[in-house]
Amino acid sequence: MQTHLAPEYQHSADGQAAEAILRKCVHCGFCTATCPTYQLLGDELDGPRGRIYLIKQVLEGETPTRKTQTHLDRCLTCRNCESTCPSGVDYGHLVDIGRKLVDAQVKRPLGERLLRWALKEGLTSKLFTPAMKLGQLVRPLLPASLKNKVPAPQRAGHWPVRRHTRRVLMLAGCVQPAMAPNINSATARVLDAAGLQVVVAEKAGCCGAVKFHLNDQDGALAQMRVNIDAWWPHIEAGVEAIVMNASGCGVSVKAYAHLLRDDPVYARKAARVSELTKDLSELLPQISEALRGKLRPHSQPVIFHPPCTLQHGQQLRGGVEQHLNALGFAVRVSNNESHLCCGSAGTYSVLNPQLAYTLRDRKLGHLTAMGPQVIVSANIGCITHLQSGTELPVKHWVELLDAALI
Numbered sequence: 001m002q003t004h005l006a007p008e009y010q011h012s013a014d015g016q017a018a019e020a021i022l023r024k025c026v027h028c029g030f031c032t033a034t035c036p037t038y039q040l041l042g043d044e045l046d047g048p049r050g051r052i053y054l055i056k057q058v059l060e061g062e063t064p065t066r067k068t069q070t071h072l073d074r075c076l077t078c079r080n081c082e083s084t085c086p087s088g089v090d091y092g093h094l095v096d097i098g099r100k101l102v103d104a105q106v107k108r109p110l111g112e113r114l115l116r117w118a119l120k121e122g123l124t125s126k127l128f129t130p131a132m133k134l135g136q137l138v139r140p141l142l143p144a145s146l147k148n149k150v151p152a153p154q155r156a157g158h159w160p161v162r163r164h165t166r167r168v169l170m171l172a173g174c175v176q177p178a179m180a181p182n183i184n185s186a187t188a189r190v191l192d193a194a195g196l197q198v199v200v201a202e203k204a205g206c207c208g209a210v211k212f213h214l215n216d217q218d219g220a221l222a223q224m225r226v227n228i229d230a231w232w233p234h235i236e237a238g239v240e241a242i243v244m245n246a247s248g249c250g251v252s253v254k255a256y257a258h259l260l261r262d263d264p265v266y267a268r269k270a271a272r273v274s275e276l277t278k279d280l281s282e283l284l285p286q287i288s289e290a291l292r293g294k295l296r297p298h299s300q301p302v303i304f305h306p307p308c309t310l311q312h313g314q315q316l317r318g319g320v321e322q323h324l325n326a327l328g329f330a331v332r333v334s335n336n337e338s339h340l341c342c343g344s345a346g347t348y349s350v351l352n353p354q355l356a357y358t359l360r361d362r363k364l365g366h367l368t369a370m371g372p373q374v375i376v377s378a379n380i381g382c383i384t385h386l387q388s389g390t391e392l393p394v395k396h397w398v399e400l401l402d403a404a405l406i
Helices: 013-022 036-041 048-059 066-073 080-084 091-103 110-122 128-137 182-193 209-213 217-236 247-253 267-276 280-291 308-313 319-326 353-368 380-387 397-404
Strands: 167-170 197-199 242-244 277-279 301-304 330-333 374-377 394-396
Touching: 013 048, 013 091, 036 353, 048 066, 048 091, 066 091, 080 091, 080 308, 110 209, 167 182, 167 217, 182 197, 182 280, 182 397, 209 217, 209 247, 217 267, 242 247, 242 280, 247 277, 247 308, 267 277, 277 280, 280 319, 280 397, 301 319, 319 330, 319 397, 353 380, 374 380, 374 397, 380 394, 394 397
Parallel strands: 167 197, 167 242, 242 277, 301 330, 301 374, 374 394
Antiparallel strands: none
């Protein structure tokens, strides 16, 4: 796509990066067919092709409006369009640039600014855990809109104490320890059974995704640098990988190399961190053999919802169901729209609840039609969002492995 950058963007890093991405787009429209918001709203500007056109207009000097901002806000950043695109358009990075440029020129209403500030500061704060515990205490009294965001209390179980020669780092995450603490401890127990010791760097915090996607990109980059500093001594000591059991965090940390590529202090370290980062499912091929003979039979029907951050953001498909089935589980994915977003998308379900819950119910309709006894996924946001709409248990797939350990 030919683009004529406005003078203010011609020599900027954002302008040049966006122009390189735009040149790959041929406006074929294949992406529109797999865009969840286009499917719901039927508006060209609520699909990738339309949003690309809006961003192009801004880069060419047209003044963005509140309408421009709204169409970009409605994007789930699910990156399904990237999986569909035959030209390799890096839409995820383009929409990040577009939102940054538009927000710099279009002031949001006060209520919206306050909500976004509360999300980016509250979810990543040390006060989130006590606030969640308080919410869980009064959960029966909460209105449905809040109860959906406050899962029932969960016991984490024990953390393994055995030491192993082989060690991996794990990011605990910002909300997962409070909302679903068993995911982290289950991960540690499963890897312990496979001969791997899990190490958590205390000073590592949020991966940066929350602030980045709420357009506090400087704040997000600062969090990324803190994580790199926390992990670096362990990397130098020889950890095999940095394991992510939340695919949303995984896709973010794998992008550190790109996001910090121009940082003279952190570029090299960020590249190493991204290189070492693995989604937990990427360890399945090497730990499956070690787990054989250590698992109880498990025949109940399980349906797996692959998060967008796993199948589109990280381009990891099929691994979870393939390896769990090889270990004796009965795991399937939905026959319908398994590629579509469930509507969680980080803070999206708070900022765009009507669209988010419509997508959730559509997704649950496909999942429950297959008669599972449990739904599993690979991202805390998807798990919490789906659980708010069904009585069926929704868990992380690693919890299945953990519960089956002998």
